[in-house]
Amino acid sequence: MLLLLACLASFGRMVSAYIISLFVAISIGISMARRKAVESILLPVLDILQSIPILGFFPIAIVVFATVLPRSIGLELAAVFLIVTSLLWNMIFGVYTAIKSLDPSLFTMASVYKMGLFSRLAYIYVPAARAAIAANSIISWAGGWFFLTSAEVIATGSEEYKLFGIGSLIMDFYSSGKTVEFYITLSALFIIIIISYILIFNPATNFASQQYLLPAYSKPFYYIYKLVSSIWSFLTWLGIKLESRKIGVHSAIVLVFTLTAMLMHLNMFVSIQIDYFPILNFVYNFLLSLARVSLIVLLSFVLTIGIAYLALVRRWGPAIAIAGEFLASIPAIIWWPLLSPLISTLPWVVSFIVFLQGSLWYEFFSVILFGVPKIRSEILDLAKIYGVKGFNYFRYILIPSLMPSIASGALSAWGGAWNATIVAEYFASATGVVDLGGVGSMLSKYADEGRFDLVLYTVLLWSLAIAVLNKVVWSRILKQVEKSFLVE
Template sequence: MGGVPLWIDLLASLAASLNRMVAAYAVSAIVALTLGSTMAKNRTVESILLPILDVLQSIPILGFFPAALVLFVTYFPERIGVELASIFLIVTSLVWNMIFGVYSSVKSLDPQFDDMAKVYRFGHAARFFYIYTPASRNSLVSNSLVSWAGGWFFLTSAEVISLGSAEYKLKGLGSFILDSFNSGNLLGFYLGVATLLSTILATYVLIWNPATSIVLGRALPSVTRVYETVHSTVALIWGSLGELLVAFERRASKYRVLSGPVKWLAVLALVFALAQVFAGARFLLGEKLPLEVVSIFAELPLSLSRVALVVVFSFAISMVVAYFSYRSRLFSTAMTVVGELLASIPAIIWWPLLLGIALGSVLGQYIVSFIVFLQGSFWYLYFNILVYGLGSIRRDFEELATVYRLRGWTFFRHIFIPSLLPSVATGALSAWGGAWNASVVAEYVQVGDRTIDLGGVGALLNRFALSGNTIGLTVSALVLSIVIVVINKTLWSRIFGYIEGKYGGE
């Protein structure tokens, strides 16, 4: 480790990764509140952004590598640009469900609040800070549980950005663990993994579990003192910012200062975005697309079968765990903590942890790959069912089951499963997207001098990235996203429609 004591290097790496995670979450929360509330209240913005976000959330993290390098490394000093690129990549792994959570909360807001805002002449800033943000609090907290885990899951990929001959490696806990393993430093490797798990568990016990317990009324193991300090600090900063912007908006509106500049800024932003799209299209169309892009359609069925298997398996296991959690509060608490811990382990770390199994046989490689797939998919269903779904079982149904002595399979089939179906559908859709994102680390990995390539779309994207084939990587990621969106709009929309029609009012 270059003469630096191991424990100092480890702590420095931990601090760097934690800072990136906090920065990425802060950016994601602001983006989610801004975009989510704007989409919910402006039909024009909604019609434009919803399909765009639908595509963006389906792009695996490798698909954002070219954008990260172009947007940040090109226009900033390298050290700052790479750091910003890393934070940007982490944001892409946790922001989407936060945006849709805020969007659904503000969209379902009672129209009386808007009527009240008109009566008291609330401007955009006042509505944002005093109405939309408080209304989004519950959904933001609930989605943050999974988003925080998603950020850690792709942390290593965001700290080692590699595209062809260009490789940018940042100091961080993920890169520390991989470097330790690749250099044969097993002590550093296991200390890094232990530090990672301890840090993840601490962030949940100190921050996210108290927030969930207070906001959602869900009792989870927690220590509230740190959360109270963080909450009061964030509330003070956010409140001060709100008062400042609201006061500025009121003063500016008297002199009509804002209307002109804001409109021109919006127009300029739109023109800039269209120019970038046009330039990118000219670049792509002006070059001969590599023949390898066609192979994505050959790889799709393989990855599709794996993703479908993972989602079905995740559903089955989650329902079993949820049933026993429903019967035992102690079991529920233990399973929630275990889930929070395991869900956050970066995907690529599973390969060195289980390398003995992976190198033992081809079957072992598929077993480890399946575990990595589960890491990216399972927890969306797990948390939606275990944390939110169990709370949706109506008390009168429980009393009815007690009166008529409905137990075992009868209770499970006729009351338990129907009560959880809305949460199951939401979790399954997220698990579906998570499995596709996990394919980039489940189907292809380089550990030391060994390369494991199991085929599929994820492996294809990795091969494009390693060869520096930016066009192939970009176009393949876009094609994959379009396929996922088409399936979402056909299969998943029908599933949601069925559940809403049959169980929505029960």
């Protein structure tokens, strides 16, 4: 019974975070795609935010939720908020890309017929983004599970905020040496993850894309789809009815006042008065993490190409997809107790696996869900007729055809690898501490010490460094890919 309740609690947080992320992603993604000013401001900001680990949001979660609201409610909302930070970014980019690629004549028609916001949502925006939302939800759902334990156990110096759930239960059993209970609970987590994909997300992606690439059992999804459609129809009808009223303005005013109050409270709670911050130490650790992240992203690229070959040529796509969904969803911190025999002798191996788990699957899903299905059959037929094989097949057929999805997946993998630093470079438990250095390790130690001032300062410098790298490196890579490798 305890295990069942823990599963339901964690699954409930995941579902709540997903629903919130979905509405936020639709709102922000559409705004970015339709408003140049919003796009120019938010696009670089989101590129940075997706690279900030979940620990970077701990001060906001603690101040805004855990200290302002009643403890039980505040902690639940804090956990959901932290899971949202693991789900959200990929979904926003999916909606943004889908709306951005629409034929401009659609918007001209909407203006001619004087369609309001909710009418456009119902008949243009959401239908156009449906496939992208479904496919990106698979990646985001995995990211939420990956950081579930970090959201359920928030340690800040002498304070530890622990929520009842399967993630915290797994770590409790590990810390207390209950090996049998640890593996039973871990197995239950794996079952939940697989079931959620087979019954919900895979059928949704197959239905939205009409490609049926992923293994799924669709009957339960049919009832979920009917329920969601009914709720969406009601919300759309209500929105259209209220469209002529100025409710949006009033809501915006309330939101501004609410955010202002929160920021004032945050400023009072976390006064950033840092007498000493080791800048050189930060630079050294950031460069150390940068080397690891770069290596992991490069390795993710190589592995993804090999996986794409197996999916395309060997027809192993469904088996590979379900294996990827399963592995991508294993909470990051659980890899340390799962591979505990290696901790004392080869901690870097466990760190490497955690890094890879945090990065590879973004690249993997981008290629499998968006790249492989879009390769034109004529190209594959010509390669077969002319006997293009081996290295030439990868060089002239596979990589050029997949490069757009590889590049976009690599950018997400880059953010995922930076997120993984907090658990790949530092692990503390009742049995000891593993500290491999790096900026993720710095942030983890500051959070453990309850030094929110140093956490915020580290995140600020981290964000600045990521912004520079995105501008200098990634923007050029993406522009070059767009010019050279786009296959019509």
